[in-house]
Amino acid sequence: MSETTAPDNGVAVITGGASGIGYATAVQLHAAGWKLAILDIGDEALESVRQSLGGKPGVRVAKVDVTDEPAVERELAAIEDKLGPITGVVNSAGIAADRHVFDTPIDLFRRILDINVVGTFIVARAAARHMQKRGRGAIVNLASVTGLRGSKGRSAYGASKGAVVVLTQVMANDLARYGIRVNAVAPGPVDTPLVEAMHTPEDRETWTRFIPMRRYGRPEEIAETICFLLDEKRASYITGEIIAVDGGFRGAGIIVQ
Numbered sequence: 001m002s003e004t005t006a007p008d009n010g011v012a013v014i015t016g017g018a019s020g021i022g023y024a025t026a027v028q029l030h031a032a033g034w035k036l037a038i039l040d041i042g043d044e045a046l047e048s049v050r051q052s053l054g055g056k057p058g059v060r061v062a063k064v065d066v067t068d069e070p071a072v073e074r075e076l077a078a079i080e081d082k083l084g085p086i087t088g089v090v091n092s093a094g095i096a097a098d099r100h101v102f103d104t105p106i107d108l109f110r111r112i113l114d115i116n117v118v119g120t121f122i123v124a125r126a127a128a129r130h131m132q133k134r135g136r137g138a139i140v141n142l143a144s145v146t147g148l149r150g151s152k153g154r155s156a157y158g159a160s161k162g163a164v165v166v167l168t169q170v171m172a173n174d175l176a177r178y179g180i181r182v183n184a185v186a187p188g189p190v191d192t193p194l195v196e197a198m199h200t201p202e203d204r205e206t207w208t209r210f211i212p213m214r215r216y217g218r219p220e221e222i223a224e225t226i227c228f229l230l231d232e233k234r235a236s237y238i239t240g241e242i243i244a245v246d247g248g249f250r251g252a253g254i255i256v257q
Helices: 020-031 043-054 068-082 107-133 155-178 194-197 201-209 219-230
Strands: 011-015 033-042 059-063 086-091 136-144 180-187 241-244
Touching: 011 020, 011 068, 011 107, 011 136, 020 033, 020 086, 020 219, 033 043, 033 241, 043 059, 043 155, 043 201, 059 068, 068 086, 068 107, 086 107, 086 219, 107 155, 107 180, 136 155, 136 201, 155 241, 180 219, 219 241
Parallel strands: 011 033, 011 086, 033 059, 086 136, 136 180, 180 241
Antiparallel strands: none
């Protein structure tokens, strides 16, 4: 369990917080004493979170589309009103597809970029405007090792996560003067519902062969790094960084089959 400590009256907003890495992060932050706003768009996943965390003090669960800027702004205002000042943001909402370049519809390409890049920007910027008033805050975006090097079948997803990498660095530069740190975590293959839906048993065997640690990561392992980056004491001088948590995959890579 992470030893991350919550800032006084700190509130963390987690998009895509009802499953996978987002949910694992929510569990760890709640155990560390953070107040939480868990945002997602999946009804079944949200209902599950309401059952597990929704009834606990200092936890808000809401259905929000990260690409809807007015809805995001309304929700963040409600979070500040109901829970307190937003001091942490985890942009975990995202979608993916494994398609050859020739088989990637433009509508799908645009949808992936809209959620993964534009949605990340909308939430991060809206939250930063609240943080600016108090001169403190930390934002952690979810990138991917696929955004750091090319992988087959990931034209849309890889492009979106590459954009998140640069967006993170730009926002870190723009927001540092306001006391706001912005970093990203770039997971490798992780056992999440998203990856499970994308990876066939054959895919999994191939990916595992090119991970030096010879296994997929666990959501909790990614969440540990996210929690560290949110910590105002332990990560106070870290901003603009992209941290790969991938079992060594980035250094080894994967070949075209």
